[in-house]
Amino acid sequence: MFELVVETDFSAAHNLREYKGQCEKLHGHNWKVQVVLKAEKLDKLGMVMDFREVKSIIGEIMNKFDHAYLNELADFKVLNPTTENLSKILYDELKNTLPPGVKVSRVTTWESERCGAIYFE
Numbered sequence: 001m002f003e004l005v006v007e008t009d010f011s012a013a014h015n016l017r018e019y020k021g022q023c024e025k026l027h028g029h030n031w032k033v034q035v036v037l038k039a040e041k042l043d044k045l046g047m048v049m050d051f052r053e054v055k056s057i058i059g060e061i062m063n064k065f066d067h068a069y070l071n072e073l074a075d076f077k078v079l080n081p082t083t084e085n086l087s088k089i090l091y092d093e094l095k096n097t098l099p100p101g102v103k104v105s106r107v108t109t110w111e112s113e114r115c116g117a118i119y120f121e
Contacts, residue, residue, distance in 0.1 A: 003105055004037045004048040006055060010062050014070035014081040026069075029111045033062070033090060036105040037098065049102050061093050083111045087119035 013028040035058055039048040064073065070081035079085045087109040095104045106120035 002039050002042060002048050004039075004051075004054065005034065006037075006051065006058060007032065007034045008055070008058050008062055009033065010066040012065050012068050012070050014076075016082060017071075017080050019080075031065075031086070032110040032116075033058075034108040034110075035090075035094060036107075037102055038105040039102050041101060049099065057094070057097050061090060061097075083109050083115070083117040084119070087117045091119045091121075 009030060009032045011028060011030050013026060015026045016023045018024075035054070037048055037054065042048060065086075070076050070086070073081075075089050076085070079089075087107045090109065091104050091107040094107065098104065104120075106118050108116050108118045110116035
């Protein structure tokens with residue numbers, strides 16, 4: 001099994017509904033996202049996938065989150081915009097855009113240097 005790792009970041013605001021504490025108030029983060037893709041076989045060039053293509057796909061997904069108020073996005077109308085839910089949403093969106101043979105291994109979303117959440121299946 002081969003794995004490929006790409007990191008990106010974005011800035012966004014949110015507030016946690018029904019949370020009893022500071023995070024219930026509107027606040028922002030400079031989020032860092034790490035995407036790990038996996039494949040059993042390499043392509044004819046010896047790659048899981050071209051990094052440029054991976055960055056492009058991730059960039060398109062991140063565009064809707066960057067400088068947004070997450071609570072107003074359709075994804076978070078029902079779900080609380082937690083770091084855990086954000087990781088799962090990013091995972092789900094990625095898995096639907098990858099070529100055959102390439103799968104998402106995991107997505108880690110960091111809301112600060114010391115706090116993050118991982119989603120994988």
